[in-house]
Amino acid sequence: MSRPRRPLIEVREIESLRAELERQADTLAPRWNADPEDVQKSVARLVLTLVEFIRQLLERQAIRRMEGGTLTTEETENIGVALMRLEQTVRDMAARFGLAPDELNLDLGPLGRLL
Amino acid sequence: MTTPSRAAARQILETADDSLLDLVDNLLNRGVVISGEVLLGLAGVDLVYLRLTALLCAADRVRPRGEP
Amino acid sequence: MSVYLYALLSGHPASACGQGICAEPLRLVASGGLVALVGDVSAMPEVTALTLRAQDAVLRRLAAEVDAVLPARFGTLLADDAALADALVQRRVQLVQALGRVAGCEQMTVRVWGDGPIPSPPRDAEPAAGPGPGTRYLTDRRRAHEAAHRVPELEPLRQRLGDLVRAERVERHDRPPLLATVQHLVARGTGAHYLDVVDACRTGLRPCRVSVTGPWLPYAFSEDAA
Numbered sequence: 561m562s563r564p565r566r567p568l569i570e571v572r573e574i575e576s577l578r579a580e581l582e583r584q585a586d587t588l589a590p591r592w593n594a595d596p597e598d599v600q601k602s603v604a605r606l607v608l609t610l611v612e613f614i615r616q617l618l619e620r621q622a623i624r625r626m627e628g629g630t631l632t633t634e635e636t637e638n639i640g641v642a643l644m645r646l647e648q649t650v651r652d653m654a655a656r657f658g659l660a661p662d663e664l665n666l667d668l669g670p671l672g673r674l675l
Numbered sequence: 676m677t678t679p680s681r682a683a684a685r686q687i688l689e690t691a692d693d694s695l696l697d698l699v700d701n702l703l704n705r706g707v708v709i710s711g712e713v714l715l716g717l718a719g720v721d722l723v724y725l726r727l728t729a730l731l732c733a734a735d736r737v738r739p740r741g742e743p
Numbered sequence: 744m745s746v747y748l749y750a751l752l753s754g755h756p757a758s759a760c761g762q763g764i765c766a767e768p769l770r771l772v773a774s775g776g777l778v779a780l781v782g783d784v785s786a787m788p789e790v791t792a793l794t795l796r797a798q799d800a801v802l803r804r805l806a807a808e809v810d811a812v813l814p815a816r817f818g819t820l821l822a823d824d825a826a827l828a829d830a831l832v833q834r835r836v837q838l839v840q841a842l843g844r845v846a847g848c849e850q851m852t853v854r855v856w857g858d859g860p861i862p863s864p865p866r867d868a869e870p871a872a873g874p875g876p877g878t879r880y881l882t883d884r885r886r887a888h889e890a891a892h893r894v895p896e897l898e899p900l901r902q903r904l905g906d907l908v909r910a911e912r913v914e915r916h917d918r919p920p921l922l923a924t925v926q927h928l929v930a931r932g933t934g935a936h937y938l939d940v941v942d943a944c945r946t947g948l949r950p951c952r953v954s955v956t957g958p959w960l961p962y963a964f965s966e967d968a969a
Contacts, residue, residue, distance in 0.1 A: 576921040623885045640877025683790035697956045702795050705962035706816035709830040
């Protein structure tokens with residue numbers, strides 16, 4: 561196998577790639593430790609991250625079931641409403657603790673795709 | 676069990692040239708992940724190891740539709 | 744001491760495995776149809792340019808001797824062989840499938856650069872009965888999931904590449920100028936031909952630009968498509 565060829569990209573482009581990888585690097589270590597300065601916010605962040613993670617799994621499964629035709633019209637509607645409310649709730653609660661949506665992030669690898 | 680530190684990863688990214696960036700991306704963001712777990716701790720001490728792969732599975736693959 | 748996982752292989756390499764990134768002897772662990780390439784290390788290897796390059800080099804060396812390699816993510820450390828076997832057994836079926844998928848293949852990485860994503864196509868007309876808000880929400884979410892894995896900007900290139908591409912993995916970033924990353928699985932040895940096709944296509948891809956690196960081992964193809 562030959563060595564990778566040097567890409568021809570601009571400095572500005574390297575910067576955005578670097579920024580994107582740095583964003584992903586922030587989720588590299590799935591370790592949570594309560595910040596002693598603000599235990600409450602740390603706990604909220606962990607809890608909401610887990611809820612958000614589960615919400616995403618539920619959403620993905622619901623979409624898969626909807627596409628697969630294994631949900632009735634009523635089930636689809638009810639699940640959709642529930643997910644909509646869940647997303648709003650997570651967002652509201654995060655805001656209350658001063659957490660931005662992209663702080664609710666914990667890289668668990670491809671766990672979501674195990675479904 | 677520990678995981679690679681995010682500080683180390685960021686440090687590489689700060690000085691990475693373009694040939695290193697894709698290497699970083701491939702090795703740190705891709706590849707087989709054979710465990711999905713979270714380490715929970717307090718005051719810098721890891722206390723609890725939560726293995727999520729064992730807990731989560733699609734419901735309709737575990738129990739056929741219609742069963743209680 | 745812990746077990747550091749480098750990759751899963753489709754068979755046993757003919758020659759000796761050599762050394763790992765901590766200068767430790769590499770060894771093979773067979774587990775239910777999978778062959779794991781591991782080393783015994785005393786601590787998590789540090790993430791440095793050196794260790795990353797070294798790990799990639801170890802895998803390239805072994806990849807020359809087996810048909811299929813599934814690289815493990817850097818930093819995959821387990822307590823012992825039993826823990827490794829335990830972790831593998833849960834994913835055995837998917838991993839064996841993945842090995843089959845990447846057999847005889849390598850990866851080309853395409854970065855798509857531009858000023859912004861192509862605006863999404865207009866929505867299909869809603870059915871006359873009018874779905875409720877929940878159904879509309881779920882449908883919107885489905886569209887969002889699909890859009891996150893589409894790179895229509897690359898269509899001219901895909902047409903020209905044709906069968907050269909065995910599989911594709913897509914990640915949209917929409918962080919201008921970095922729009923998306925696309926990984927293409929190609930047969931080993933076709934990298935140069937692939938690059939020629941990309942070069943020939945550059946005009947047709949405007950206003951987007953692309954940059955290509957590779958060939959790489961099939962890092963992005965250890966999972967099923969999202």
